[in-house]
Amino acid sequence: YPYMIKPATKMPVAKILFKSTTSSALKGAIQLGITHTVGSLSQKPERDVLLQDFEVVESIFFPCEGSNLTPAHHYGDFRFKTYAPIAFRYFREMFGIRPDDYMYSLCNESLIELSNSGASGSLFYVSSDDEYIIKTVQHKEAEFLQKLLPGYFMNLNQNKRTLLPKFYGLYCVQAGGKNIRIAVMNNLLPSAVRMHLKYDLKGSTYKRRASAKEREKTVPTYKDLDFMQDMPDGLLLEGDKFTAVCKTIQRDCLLLQSFKIMDYSLLVGIHNLDQACQEQASEEAVAGAMDQRRPQGQKSLYSTAIEAIQAETGNMGPLDTEDKTGGIPARNSKGERLLVYIGIIDILQSYRLVKKLEHSWKALVHDGDTVSVHRPGFYAERFQKFMCSTVFRKVSSKTSPCKKRRAVTHGPMRRAGGPPLSTQTSSTSNPLPLLQHQISSDTREDTEGDNGKKWKSNSSNFIYIALLIQLKCNTKCFTTVKNIIRINRENPSLPSSI
The missing domain is CATH 3.30.800.10 (Phosphatidylinositol Phosphate Kinase II Beta)
Incomplete structure (x- = not known):
């Protein structure tokens, strides 16, 4: 021919x-x-x-x-x-x-x-x-x-x-x-997005390290032991995304187990957003070229992972990143922003006689639980445990912008018993000194009126002061604050209900 x-x-x-x-x-x-x-x-x-x-x-x-x-x-x-x-x-x-x-x-x-x-x-x-x-x-x-x-x-x-x-x-x-x-x-891994790291993970440890020949490649495919060494703290996901990833993996493993499938892998591609900032111009050029070759209306097919995660979390809105290709937002232990691309691959390996003999032979020489080939039930359980405890880790959600603003406003409140608030300024007037005078006077009156029994804490006073500043109240509100403090003294349980 x-x-x-x-x-x-x-x-x-x-x-x-x-x-x-x-x-x-x-x-x-x-x-x-x-x-x-x-x-x-x-x-x-x-x-x-x-x-x-x-x-x-x-x-x-x-x-x-x-x-x-x-x-x-x-x-x-x-x-x-x-x-x-x-x-x-x-x-x-x-x-x-x-x-x-x-x-x-x-x-x-x-x-x-x-x-x-x-x-x-x-x-x-x-x-x-x-x-x-x-x-x-x-x-x-x-x-x-x-x-x-x-x-x-x-x-x-x-x-x-x-x-x-x-x-x-x-x-x-x-x-x-x-x-x-x-x-x-x-x-699963779009070439328009540079993969800084790539892993083929099975959850086993026997001979699960990239060979010297593999490491010579431009983008080597590392394995389980390499991941545990490179990222001992794993990939950090927010709570809802972590739960969604684990649920999706659990559901898929259950299906694979029902078909007696084993020896599959989780392909993980990691794009480091912070590291890619220096390459932003070239990345945009590549992305533009790829967009020109793609027909209009064509759907991005490598968005499997993020579609599954969004479906689990009930959030089908836009992501918090500039990603357009289906990466899952994550961070590493250094706090660097990542886009993670994942998918289960090599699912066409069933637990046939040859695989059973392979597992039996390897189990004679090594720990049977560490080798890749294993019965489907054990393989699925080990796979899930490794992915949801070693590869992916759960972190608390990021503080929202409104929470950050409240934290800044309430910052001086932590100095209860210390110097009074003095950093709040206004272009027109500064009601803080008068407010401090009113509170001090009221505290003295309360102390004398209760036979020397001092009101239990000034921290509540500072809460109301901060509330006034946040609401931008003027001096006409001071009388109201004074009455609220009196009510607080007489009804200690009232502020918590408010």
Whole structure:
């Protein structure tokens, strides 16, 4: 085939070929196949999803010279299969994706190959508008996803706000006698936002540290032990966001456990807002370029995390940051402002016989509870505990602006028994000396009238003084204050009720 690497080529074959197919030929075949299948599907009338729709596989042949249904191309003959097209069309509609936007994002411009391949050797592509990730999956993973579709359908109808991957399509390219299966998913980490740190977290500790080769990358993907060393205090979230994150993780883990899924990870991308201030100009330029490539009306698909959190907290309003791409506001132990992007990935690993044997073998040499592979129930429990006690920590909500103003106003009140308030000034008059005289006189009268029994504290007096200053009262209010103080002396329980 014309896309086969010639022996004389000096380029590294391992990085060019995938199952005897060049990356460029694979990208072209994917785009041709998706264009045809989505276009033909849009001509079919919409209907409810039936149980048999999850088992449907459509296939079409793409010869080089073209046919009545397919265009001519230079990628070599290949066959393109689409799994459960009706079901995935329904999923895309639930996520608010229109067919023309889906085709435009994936097929209008060339796909971008990502350098960070998975541990299994999978290829990753991202759409030119940064919305979609295309990942090659193994035969067992594709088969498991097909079986998972009915349960996935049920979960989406019950809970659209989730940290689980959003699957938009499952396809297969047959070329050169090889099957290359691919899954189209949402992009969790937008390239328009620089990720200063990236972690793949499982909640296990056995061999959970980034390798030396991984650390040489521009943006390494660190692991659990690295996170515990880099951030011993975790990522600090406000109370409502912390609760929402933990509830979402708990609900998703329960679903994964019901399908006997394990060995999944929480992908965490951290954008440091304070650190990025120096790069603001370049970041805005990149963001502007990305906005130009995105069609108008296209929804940002990597906002899964913040959508889930806002849904849990009942707050669907704008965030307190300038973020437009779905990051969760957080802080580190230094107080630096962060945007955290999270999502559960690698959910296509079931606890099959091979995984059971792997866990048993590792448990003989190491502590069985620390290894990654484990039975689904234990894995889910350990995963939740690690995320909600080590990765994310709860902090009190920030003081609101009105509370800050009240704190400034009440600051001098803490000096009860010390020097009287003397810092409050006015451009017209300063009623404070007269007010102090009235209070002192009233206190002396109260003391004499009660046979030397002094009123219990002057702190209440200062409360009323501060109240007058806050309300900007003039000297006509002093008589009222004097009467209030008398009432307070005679009825000690009254101020608390007021």
